[in-house]
Amino acid sequence: MAETWDITFDHLVRTPNAAAGTVLEQALDSPVAEIRERAVAGLLRRPEQSGHFAVLRRIDPLDPAWPPRFEQMPLRFLQSLREALVSSEERLRENAYQVVLWCSLYDTIPLLVNLLERPEAEQAERAGEVLLELTRRLADSLAAPHQPPNVSGLQRAAEQARRALAIGFDRYGKHKRREVIEAYIPLIKENVGILREALASTVHPARNALLRIFREAADPSILQALCGFLQLKDIPTSVLGVLSQRDDPAFVRELLRQVGAEPPTKVRRNLKRLLQLKCLNNLSRILPELNESEQSLIPSLIIGTSIPTSQALPAVGEILRHGLPAARAAAAEALGHYHGAEANALAIQAAHDPDPLVVAAVLPQLRGRGLSGALPIILQSLESSHPLVRRAARRCLREFSFRRFLETWDMLPPDVRRDTGMLVKRVDGHTTGLLRAELASPFRSRRLRALSVVQELDLVSRVESSVLPLLQDEDPAIRAEAAAALALTDSPAGLQALRNALTDPNALVREAAENSIRSREERRIPSACEPSAREATLRPSPTLAGALTTEQPLARSAESPDPLS
Template sequence: MKTPIELTFDVLANSRNESANEVLLAGFEQKSGPLYLGALKTILARRSKETHSAVIKRWHDFDEEEREFVIEARGRISGALRDALLTDDSVLFGNACQIIELMAEYDLVPNLLTLAEHTSSPHAADAAALVQRLTANLSDLLQSPAIGNNNGDPQVFRKSVLDGLKRSLDRFRYHKRTEILDAFCLICGPDDYLLLTILDDPHHPCFKGICQVLASSDYPTIHNLLADLLQSEKAPATILSIISHRTDREFICQLLGLFDQERTAAFSRNLKRLRSFSWLNAPTHRLSGFEEQDQLRAVQLLSASGVSSDTKLDAIEELVINGEPAGRATACDALAEFSGDHANHLILQAVYDTAPQVQAAATRQLRDRHIPGTMPLLSDLLDSKHEEVRCSAREALAEFSFENFVKTYDGLSEEARQTTGNLVQRVDEEYLPMLKEEFTSPGVKRRLRAIEIALLLEVVPFVVDNLIALLTDNDHIVRTAAAEALRYWPVPEVQAALESAAHDRSAAVQNAARSSLTVFASYEPTNSTGFAEVQQ
């Protein structure tokens, strides 16, 4: 059931009689109360420029609720807003601008552009500023569609606004409104033909202004535009120059963020065309002050760019000395492409870093750099308390493998065999299984060498089963060598095997077995349990 006042306004809202507008204005003249609110709502429900203008004129007096009513009338009051933009009344114009911005009324951008181009109009500057704000709002909407817009499709608005802006840019030499350039850059996109034309033509009236916008704007959309252009198939040289000269932190972070994704061939090519970065010399943006992840990306950027080696080395040095742990480690890795005393000095410095990952990164490069005194250092690092450092040291000394040791064994002096053997034991974690394999190799010489190496490396307890097996070898020399080697492990199992070997058909084997058993007699007796414990 409607109240009488509601009934009155219901009739006035639906009446096709234009006289209703005057009645509503009479109700709207009251400053407050249900009649005033009813009149306001009814005015906004009808389509009448005259009454809508009266509402716009009083916008600055409205409270939040009343303003919400006006915003909800989006679309119906466009005509009155358009008229208000063209008026000389500053209050009406100011109110209209506020409403347009709150409503995000992109349909009025062409009217605002026309006004902005009238340099003699007192409202031209405000209109241009409003175009810029509306376009910034639209670009946010385009970047994050999740924000939502009940007005319509942002892409449709983008097209119409962009067309208007392009027409206005054709007349830029006359109006010189930089806000319009700014607005254009915000929504044009990296493939825009006009943008690329302007960037390729230094004599274009908009060239200087566009460069200024791209070089100084702090809108994330402009940063995205620059990043997109850098990844485009043929990035204009102007864009590369702008990217090289920007020193603001937000943009640098955006640029570094590109390294989180896979790099295209075009992007890599364009990066190579970047010859310098002003931010590397900016005292306020030292690399060491970047966040850890950004330091990593900065090293990647420098490595991929066409920046001179000296500049790269300076930047890497700064990171190696003052960077965060991950940054220092990545900087060490990047030093691999640099040779010379300076780089060697940095690597030696990094070997003593407090962070294991930095130590590991430096250790990996020690051997290849042929720095004097590296071997003892690597030998020490093999015993580092950090697993990753030990791994890196083993990686650096990879040539000291058991395989290489066996190959060169015969050519080594006794002393060299001892030293190298010890190193192999520490470097090659797989040496024992490989030694066991040697015991079963078909060549007599190889089996004999395996027995010799087992004695040299003092690993008889670990290969005792293989040695016992060799006591029944076809070759009596091998059996003899095995019987001699087993004297160093006096356990019952070995003793039993040697007693059996003492009855070998070969006199040499018998003698060796007996000799070993004689040595056994001088040891304290032990048992299998003790053997297992010692082996463990």
């Protein structure tokens, strides 16, 4: 039976007799689905326009079986489809639009533009909707990361569409259809210089409508074009006004994307022309709409503009309070560009942020702000469990170097000497290495001073291998001081060295060795590798800050390693 139907319908399609078309049109209303399906396929291949219109009238937009039927359309049907688009019959016209959208018929864009230029056209509203949808699809296809197989055809269609839309754009004064402008922008978003000419001219018919679209439209392509003006050498003042006034999250997201973390020279120059940004006044509403990387770009955007401090600081504060961690860190770093009571309060707030990135970003600013509580905060940060925070704190205390501490050792009172030394030990990661060098110094006074320092700072265990050879020093005072120092270590090597010192020819050395051995036996000495109780409770005294800060900080060839890690 199927073979018989094949023969019949093939004959109805191929015969030049126009009556065959009438038969196929009648078959469209058959109760048999297979006959209706064959009738549709046959009429699409027939040359009669009446048959094509008959198919279009019977389309059910909600029936998923219809779109596949138009995947392969003969040229003659395409011609009929164009006629249907300008028809005064609403059903025929609407179904023709539906086929255009199903099949993404970009070649119809020039016709749609022409329809919009006819004020009397009944279908102008629908033509505008279809035009916008087609141009967005075409622009997205051309911008796809992987080129579609028919890219050359798409490029030809896009060029035809641009020419037609450019004409419609220049004729805006006649038709007043903003759909023409909105459809034009996605296809030229990479070349907004074309639009700049219209905006620079106060007499261009589309200028005001274009600005209105830039102020109101949320379409991604339009936002991309709007923010793309920042890439131009000479951005129109009217566009700067739009950029200043928009505050919707979609716009802010696109603006941040195009500005980026390190904007090009042209973008930086144009940002400096922005004297206000309305979006910064509404960050409480915008921040939840942005992801962490987007939020973290806002502080650099703020710094890059010329907006007043009265607007910038509240925006930075909003990010510090409600931003995600990376954004709060960026905001903390941006605080370095602002001064005054409000900026200082925000800096203190950032210094107590739970995220180490934020704390590390703000610590280097505290002392430069002249805050009375800056030094205690920095000292507390030295004990942080986060290496990033500890490194930042040490960078803030570069003048607390071990070399300077040695230079001022003899001038410091005993209590300040101890506290200052404990701080220097935590700040300067070169302390141990420099102490070893001092213990091996050819100068007697320096060796004696180094032995006093290692005992005062509980560092004997760290440099024990450098202390042991001093028990053989030619100077009995140094041998005695070395024996006294070994009381603070519990290593077997130290104990054996003390026992050997009991036979030293000098009585003072023997006495010091005996006392050290007795001290080791009487009490258990905590490991010098762990902070002592006194060190753990160290607080800066008034003399401490001034003890080492009267001179300029010493230059360093490299950042100190972390003494606490």
